[in-house]
Amino acid sequence: MTTLNLANVSLEYPDGGTTLKALDAVNLSVRRGEFLSLVGPSGSGKSSLLAVAATLVKPTAGLVVIDGQDVASLKEAERTALRRDKVGIIFQQPNLLPALTAVEQLLIREHLRGKRVHEERGKAAEMLDVVGLSGVAHKRPHQLSGGQRQRVNIARALMGSPTVLLVDEPTAALDHERSESIVRLLRQVTDEFQTATVMVTHDTEFLPLTDAVATMRDGRISRALVPSAQSN
Numbered sequence: 130m131t132t133l134n135l136a137n138v139s140l141e142y143p144d145g146g147t148t149l150k151a152l153d154a155v156n157l158s159v160r161r162g163e164f165l166s167l168v169g170p171s172g173s174g175k176s177s178l179l180a181v182a183a184t185l186v187k188p189t190a191g192l193v194v195i196d197g198q199d200v201a202s203l204k205e206a207e208r209t210a211l212r213r214d215k216v217g218i219i220f221q222q223p224n225l226l227p228a229l230t231a232v233e234q235l236l237i238r239e240h241l242r243g244k245r246v247h248e249e250r251g252k253a254a255e256m257l258d259v260v261g262l263s264g265v266a267h268k269r270p271h272q273l274s275g276g277q278r279q280r281v282n283i284a285r286a287l288m289g290s291p292t293v294l295l296v297d298e299p300t301a302a303l304d305h306e307r308s309e310s311i312v313r314l315l316r317q318v319t320d321e322f323q324t325a326t327v328m329v330t331h332d333t334e335f336l337p338l339t340d341a342v343a344t345m346r347d348g349r350i351s352r353a354l355v356p357s358a359q360s361n
């Protein structure tokens with residue numbers, strides 16, 4: 130099932146007397162369990178595409194459909210609920226709160242979503258286990274490595290059981306070995322939780338871990354299969 134669908138999506142910004150097309154009639158479909166890489170030069174529109182797919186920015190034209198729901202047809206509160214319940218967003222910087230332990234980073238998100246924290250402890254422990262952090266659940270960010278902090282970030286995004294996972298350059302601040310293990314983890318969670326995952330990346334060497342590559346240039350998108358993906 131197509132979980133994330135962008136049809137003829139354009140996003141324009143005023144630019145002096147003219148307009149700049151950050152997205153120019155973009156078409157993109159991502160199914161559950163599919164892991165898509167999004168590459169392209171700086172300024173080509175990758176972050177704009179993620180922002181529109183995350184329902185954080187309204188496109189100037191075109192349709193954004195998540196799990197069969199046309200985002201433009203929703204009221205503001207409904208759109209917020211859709212984002213909360215269906216979309217997991219993982220930014221380059223984990224943005225963890227310095228005073229909280231790893232498990233508390235997950236629980237505070239649920240608290241802010243109106244959930245009862247004591248009912249979410251089991252799930253938080255489970256998600257930390259999924260990302261390989263059971264042993265450091267009670268450590269604070271400064272006691273964790275960069276890779277471990279990024280894993281907390283991923284576990285936190287999984288707490289809401291998203292169907293769409295949007296990931297913006299998750300390896301930008303990591304060395305090669307840690308970068309590879311983070312992309313492998315994203316592959317694993319895509320398979321395990323059947324998310325429709327879109328990852329913006331500059332690390333072309335990890336593209337074979339994903340199912341498909343979309344390339345952006347001047348706000349336009351092209352999509353190609355990764356031939357070696359099947360062997361991973």
Ligand SMILES: Nc1ncnc2c1ncn2[C@@H]1O[C@H](COP(=O)(O)OP(=O)(O)OP(=O)(O)O)[C@@H](O)[C@H]1O
Nearest residue numbers: 142149150151169170171172173174175176177178
């Ligand atoms: N809020 C904004 N106002 C005006 N122009 C913007 C805004 N956000 C993005 N742009 C422009 O839209 C275009 C696409 O930007 P975007 O950040 O999506 O590219 P990107 O591919 O993510 O780049 P990078 O790899 O450097 O992050 C660029 O020309 C950018 O300057």
